[in-house]
Amino acid sequence: MDKNTKYCAVNAKVLSMFGKFLKDEDYKNLIALKSSSEIAKYLKDNTAYGEFFKDRDTSKMHRDDIEKCLKEGIGHSIDKLINYFTNDYRDFFKCFYSRYEIYDLKSIARTIQVDRDYSQIKNSMVFAGRYRHIDRDSLIQARSVSDLIYALDGTIYYPYLKTLIDGNKNESLFRFEMTLDKAYFNILDDKLKKLDKEDINIFTELMGCSIDMTNLQWIYRGKKYYNLSSEEIFNYSLNRGNKFSYKKIKELCYLNSLEEFIERIKGTQYEFMFKGDEKQDIYMERRMNRFMYFKLKSFKTKASLNIATVIAFIELVEFEIRDIISITENVRYGMEYDEAKKYLIKAL
């Protein structure tokens, strides 16, 4: 399809939706608030998220409630955007969004395996089954990770998960999460191939960075905390990185020590991940996100008739929501403004 017909309308829509992002002022106000219910009230009265808090009593809202409302918000904007695309593109976006579904599934699995608070399962499901059929009732009734996998029979995830069914119980959660992530990238990769060349390139450039960083973080953690064998680390690493091809990743996986690994990263654009300060591990995620944040922002300003604007929007919305959640959590610890802003993705 012609680029104009494909992107003119959706880009106009997205650009207007960009206008609804929180302002710096909103961030400052939010951080100054003292409780999660105040935050909910602020969001309801003063921001574009208000419509998702409509008819809700904000006075008793906790972090989880707020998160759920905000996620509904994401779902809402997805619904809007998907209607602008057809066929392969629509498929692609639906898959792109299945990561939210995967968030849901993972949190369900965690609830089942760790918290064992089964009444919470229903609450964790915001996206599950939104675009493809998922048997929500069986998910709610699942009492173990293998029940969960059986409940997913017939979904796109099942072929990936079915080998886990009679596996080791203690590891099943870890493997469930890893497999779902791998499945996500696999499925997305398939759908990506059907897009136009230009869009594939842009997407790989954007997501390639994210994949690079995720791989580096994975290798780092695998070596430092999980004590996995090099083969396992390699097998769980992701394809399609930007700067790190599979060969480089493999080399990194087979390095003997963590120091050597960090030495190798020095000089690459991802050096910032391993600054060596004491809060390195805590900040790593935030640093990665902020890197992506700036990258996406620059893509947005270059806006032309391709997939970049939409992708940038989707990612930035998610970042904003994560920030709001962080702010809500910071409130609990009573952090001051200067301290609190260190944990945000957006640079204030």
Add this chain to the structure above:
Amino acid sequence: MAVKKMEMINIVGHMDDVDEVAKRIILSSSVHMTSAITEIKDNDFPILKAKDNMDALIDYYYIKQYASEKNLPEIEKKIDAIYEMFGNSKKVNAEYINEDYDFTEDVKKLNELYELVKGSYSRLTELNNKYNNMMELKEYLSYIKDIDVDLSELLNMKYIDVKVGTLSSYDMDKLRKNYENISALVFKIYRDKDYTVVMLFIPKTVEQEMQRVLISLNFNEFKITTKLEGTPANCIDSIEKSTYSIKQEADSIKSKLGDLEENNKDEIEKYYSRLMMEYKIEELKSNVACTNEFFYLTGWIPSYKKSELSECLGEYESKLILIYKDVDEVSEGVTPPTCMKNNRLLRPFESLVKLYGVPSYSELDPTSFVGLTYMLMFGAMFGDVGQGLVLFIMGLIFSRAKKRTVVGGMLSRLGVCSTIFGFIYGSFFGFEDVLKYRVFKPIHPMANINFLLGAAIVVGILMLTVGYFYNFINSYKVKDIENGIFSKNGVVGLVFYWGLLYAIYAGVKGIKTFIPLSAIVLILVVLSVVMMLKEPLANLIKGKRPLYNESKSDYYVEGGFGIIETLLSLFSNTISFIRVGAFAINHVGLFIAFDTLAKMINNGAGSAIVIVLGNLVIIGLEGLIVFIQGLRLEYYELFSKYFNGTGYEYKPIAL
């Protein structure tokens, strides 16, 4: 005909009766359920007015959503198992549901029956699993059947472990890229687009590490449980033999159950029917709110079904508090579902209306208008005795044999209309000289082109006028002065339309008008100004302020263009109907083309084939085009005048 009057029904009753009441409501299939909890929250629930039952009030504060306690899937599993053993198909028999019964008794009996077949059933499942396992093993062996090695030796090596299984191509790729670090031999024995079948030779000393690596690769291992001896080809032979004996054993188990099946065939059908009912009851109860002692239930019911419901409730009616409320008693913002009811002739056309939108409760149901005009237009565009009869027969086949009543019903009705017009046009499978007329002369479309086109427009003008009247009534019902009187679809619009038509007609024909033409033009200008002022005028009458919902300048710029648009759309909507005549001519034209082809072939059989083929193409292609064009006229030209379609459908809970 038209939209049926709805009433809100509220039922309060004792929790002990909830199942029975639910069952009877389902059997009456008359209530469109709504969530009682939401209803209570919106204060529509009249419990606070029900003074005669104070107990219900006392419990009021503990209202909660009904939570199911029954484990129906468990029961269904057992029924499924029995059905599988007996090998007959599931069927719901309403007879068993209508009689009085206690489902817990049935479950007990079902359990007894299940105990009887349990042994054989588990043996049968075991055999089935074994069979599937064998078949899978056979498939794996078929990949390596050309190897001449004794498998028992291969599988029982002392220092090397052998594993078979599949890897996804993504993981296979990972493995390949890292092969130098893998401490095993990997043989690809079969490769598909999505997965690869591999055979691994793993030294037993590194088995543990290798296992972890395989897990990270999502290796789907196939565990060989059957004892294998000899070469793969030999093994395949022996597997075939044992699968045959498994089959035989399974068959013999099944045949042994014959007597049991004969005795319990009706029983199991009874349990199944009642189980399905239980599921429905649960579905209904998911909308019910309850306290420890009472349940509260709300829904919509068409007034004409009230007696049916009360008949079904029977003696329970006296135990319940039943309150009906009219729509205008219900708080604002709550709209009832739309229950459309039309006579048999027009019922299939309801789906055409629903395709566009379900009429809202306060709207007229346009089905009768749509049905009649659609049949008329289709017949006029596709008038042929023979082809019409073909459509009619196809319709009958669809509705009778294939149970597609909507498609079938529509096709057969359209077929009849086509046949009627076929007589008028004098066309039989395209031939215009077959039918002999005594009473009147047929109107051959090709010979009367101008007449047909003109007639189409006249009919179109009449239909549009009826559309205006629909809009008047719809607007009157919701008291919309702006749309009903001043807008281009309102009274002013209709006067403007007819005035314009009269002026044009008089101008073209040179007839003397009853008032001077310039006066008519002046009236038209005044009317268009009124249309432009519709919003402030309507607000003035209703006494609503501000007069404009947007800024004045915006309103007039939009209104100015609106007038031009009105003129254009009146013109195009009217001219659009010319297609009715045009397709009638086109229909003949298409046949002439095939007829000419047939004559060019000039050989009996060949010409006949072309004529038959031509008729098929005309019925299929032309029929489809005419179908769509008719729909277009209904939706675009007519619905845009008067129909909103913002309602939702009345769907009573029923088995």
